[in-house]
Amino acid sequence: MRMLKEDYINTIIISKSEFITRLFRVNNIDDVNKYLSETRKKHYDASHNCYAYILGENGEIEKSSDDGEPLKTAGIPMLEVLKKNNVTNILAITTRYFGGILLGAGGLIRAYSKSVSEALKLVKYYVAKEQIKIMMNTSYSGYNILIKNINYITILNTYYNTDVLLEIAIDMDIYNKFEDDLFKYKIDVITLSKIGTIFIEIPENN
Numbered sequence: 001m002r003m004l005k006e007d008y009i010n011t012i013i014i015s016k017s018e019f020i021t022r023l024f025r026v027n028n029i030d031d032v033n034k035y036l037s038e039t040r041k042k043h044y045d046a047s048h049n050c051y052a053y054i055l056g057e058n059g060e061i062e063k064s065s066d067d068g069e070p071l072k073t074a075g076i077p078m079l080e081v082l083k084k085n086n087v088t089n090i091l092a093i094t095t096r097y098f099g100g101i102l103l104g105a106g107g108l109i110r111a112y113s114k115s116v117s118e119a120l121k122l123v124k125y126y127v128a129k130e131q132i133k134i135m136m137n138t139s140y141s142g143y144n145i146l147i148k149n150i151n152y153i154t155i156l157n158t159y160y161n162t163d164v165l166l167e168i169a170i171d172m173d174i175y176n177k178f179e180d181d182l183f184k185y186k187i188d189v190i191t192l193s194k195i196g197t198i199f200i201e202i203p204e205n206n
Contacts, residue, residue, distance in 0.1 A: 001059055001088040002125040002204060010119040015107070016099025017047075019115040023123065024091040026053060032091050039093045047098040050112060052079035053091040057128070059083070069096075073108035081116040087125070092116050125204040131169040133198045137190040138164055149185050153178065154200060163190055169198050 008023040020043070024035045032053050040049050052064035052075050062083075064075030078092050094115050103111055131154070138146065143164040147155075152174065157167040170178055182189055 001057070001086055002127055003087065003089050003201065004123050005126050005201070006124070008119055008122050010115070010122060012115055012118055013099075014111045014114070015101040015103055017101065017103070017111070018095075018097040018099065019111060020095040020097075021115045021119040022093045022095075023116075023119050024093075026055065026089055026091045028055065035091055036093065039095065043095045046095045048074065048096045049093055050074035050078065050096070051091065051093045052076075052082055052116075054079070054082050054088050056088060059088040069108055069112075070105055073105050074112045077109045077113040078116045081113050081120065085120055087120075087123075092119070126201045127204050128199040128201050130172060130197050131200050132172050132175055132194055133196050134166075134168040134170060134192065135195050136166045136168055136192050138166070139188050139190070140164055142187040142189070145185050145187050146182075150178070150181050156198075169200055172197075 004023060004025050007025065009020065011018060011020045013019070022035075022039060024031070026032050026035065032055075036049075036051060043049055048067045048069050050065060050067045050069060053062065055061040062079060064079040066072065066074040074094070078094060082090060082092060094112055133156075140163070143166070146166075152170070154169040155166060156169055159165040182192075
């Protein structure tokens with residue numbers, strides 16, 4: 001699923017009501033509560049601070065609130081927009097300043113949906129990719145050959161001593177290619193061991 005790295009804010013006006021949508025990257029309920037508290041304090045004078053959030057690697061945790069708007073006219077429409085965009089670890093808060101014109105249930109659903117949709121158009125998405133984490137020890141000459149010829153690995157940490165100790169992340173489906181390339185380029189491997197997996201966030205469509 002997709003995630004956002006940064007926070008975003010967008011404002012639209014519908015029938016004189018101001019709808020301010022903020023999008024936050026959240027990793028747990030504590031993050032959600034923190035941003036909700038901050039937004040409510042900032043917009044204490046607003047008519048409503050409605051919200052929806054999705055958490056979890058597969059979006060398994062979700063919740064929404066109408067915050068005083070008629071039932072199912074704000075939070076759920078906001079949540080449906082998030083789900084439609086296949087995004088997780090996200091909190092959307094839409095603050096409404098009432099402009100004096102009643103929108104009706106249908107109008108509110110469209111307004112809150114549109115406010116979140118417009119904010120999401122600003123987002124640059126990231127996706128989490130599971131990779132194998134490797135510890136590799138090689139000589140300085142082996143290290144130089146590695147960084148010159150193998151460009152599909154991510155070097156997480158490098159430790160220089162008598163030899164070079166590397167902490168590497170690599171896509172799970174090309175680990176065998178990595179081993180073949182070590183042999184192909186005659187990189188002297190002193191030690192090589194898998195130490196688990198790691199999730200790397202990469203820009204979408206990268």
